[in-house]
Amino acid sequence: MKFSIVIPIYKEKKNLSKLISSLKKALVDYKNKYEIIFVDDDSNDGSDKIFKNIKSKKIRLLIRKEKPRDLSKSVVYGFNRSKNDNLIVMDGDLQHNPRDLRKLIAKFKKTNCDIVIGSRKLINYKEANLNPIRFVFSKLLNHLFNLLFRKEIKDPMSGFFLIKKKVFKSVEKKLILLGYKILIDIVLSSTKKLDIKEVFINFRIRDKGYSKMRLKILIQLVLFLIIKYFRYEKKL
Template identity: 30%
Template sequence: MAEQRSEPGVELSVILPTYNERDNISALVTRLHSCLQGIEWEAIFVDDDSQDGTADRVREIARADRRVRVLHRVGRRGLASACIEGMLSSSAPYLAVMDADLQHDEQLLPAMLTALKADSLDMAIGSRYVPGGSTGAWSADRAFASRFATRLSEWILKTPLQDPMSGFFMLRRDILHEALPNLSAIGFKILLDIISSTKQVLRVRELPYTFRARQAGESKLDSMVIWEYLMLLLDKSLGRYVPVRFIPFAMIGGLGVFVHMAVLWLAFQGAGFSFAVGQGIAALVAMTSNFFINNLFTYRDRRLEGWGLVKGWISFSIACSIGAISNVGIATYLFEANTAGWISSALIGIVVGAVWNYAVTSVYTWSKPKAA
C-alpha cells in the first residue's frame, strides 16, 4: 500500500469580503502571491451574491490556484457576518481580514504575521493614525467622520487603539473563538466588534500603512454605514438587556403613531370619511410605512425584495393587527379591573403590542435566511 504524503497545512488565511469587486480580483491575487512568498497561505473570498460576477471570477482563478477559494452567500448580507463566516471556514491558526478593493496595503501582511508569532501578540492592526500611517487622499469630511467615529468607539473599547475603525488586521484563531459568542455581526466594523467582545484586554500592535485610492469598482460607503455603526454601539452597550433591533423597531413604531394621526385627520376631517373608515385607512397607511422603514433600516441585512416584499408586508400587517387587538384588550382589561390607571393601562398595552409585533415579525416577516 502506497504511503500517503502529507503536505503542510495553511498557516495564514486571508479573508476578503466582496460585493461587486470583479475587476479587482485578479490584481489582488497576484499581489498576495508576490508578498506572501515563503508562507503557507490561502485567500478566502466571501461574496454576498455580487451582480457583476465576482464569485465566478474567483472560481475561474481557483480552478488554477488551489490557494484561492470562494464562499458564495445567497440571501445573507453584511461585511461583518461575511468575515466571520470566512474565518470559521478556515483551519489556519492565523487569520487576516482585508478589503478586496486594493485600498489596504497587502505588503503589510508578512509584518503582521511576524509580529503575532515573534512577540506573542493577540492581534496586529493596519493603522492609518499611528506615526507613519496616513489616510491618503481622503476628503476633509471623510477624515472628520472617521475621527468622530473613533471617539465614539471609546464607549465600548476594552483595548485602547489609535485606529479601531480599521478594516485591515490579523489575529490568532483562539481570539476569534473567545469573542465568537458575543459578536454582534452588525455592519462594517468587524475589528471593533471582535475587540469589544473578548473578556480580556488584548495584546495589540498597530502597524502604519497608507490607505490607497480605489482603482476599480464603486465605494460601498453610504449613509447606512453610519446607521449600522450606531446599531453596533447600541448592541455592545445595551444588547445584554434588550435586542438591539427592538430599539429602532420601537422608534419606528412611535413614528407610526404620528403617521396614523396625520392620515386620520386628512381622511376624517379633510375628506369627510366616517371616523371608522378614516381609522381603518390610517391604520393601514401607518402599518405600511412602518413596514417599509423597518425593511430599509432595522432589517437592512435581511431586506426583502420582489415577491418577498409583498409577502412580508402581508405577514407584517397581520401580525401588527393582532398586536393592536392585544394592545387594546390588555389595556381595557387592566383599566376596567381597576388594576391600573388609564395612563398606566395604555402604556402597558402599548408595550405588550410592541413586543408582540417585534417578536412575531422578526420570526415570520424577516426570518433569518437559511445557509446557502
C-alpha cells in the same frame, strides 16, 4: 505559523485580477503557509469567472447566499471555513496593500499577541488618502470609541487585522455582527484583556469599482456603538 486571509467582496470584479496577482507576489516567501478565502455576497457581477482561471488551491471563492448581505457576517463565514490557526481580514478593493501583510505577520511573530491591527495614519486627509469628510468622521469615531470604552487604539475602525482563531472563537457567540466593524465587535466582546498591537499601513484610494459605504451603514455603526456600550458597561 500558518494563516488564512479572508477577503469580503461585493461587486469587486474590476479589482480582483490585480488584487490576486499582487497577493501572490506579496506572499511568495510564505509558500504553503497561507490560504486566501474570498467571501462574495452573491454579487452576480461575473466575479466568479475570474476565479475559474485560478489554478492555485490556496485561493478559494465562497459565495454566501444569505440575505441581506453583510460584511461582518461574510467575514465570520470565511473564518469558520478556514483551515489555519491565524486569521487575517482585508478589503478586496486594493485599499489595503498586500505588501503590508508582511508588517502584520512580522509583528505577530515577534510579539505573539492576540490581534495586530493594520492602522491608518490619520494625521491629515491627504496623507490618509481619505476625502475630508471621511477623514473627520474616522477621526471622530476613533476618539468616540476610545472615550466610551476607555481604550487606546489608534484605528479601531480598521478593516485590516490579524487575529488568533482561538481569540475569535472565544467571543464568536457574543458578536452582534452588524455592518462594517467586526474588529470592535470582537475587541468589545472579550472578557479577557486582549493583547493588541498596531502597525501603520499605507491606506490607498479605492482603485476601481464603487464604495458600499452608505449613510445606512453609518447609522448602523452608531447603533452598533450604542448597543455595545450598554453591554460593555454591564460587563464591567
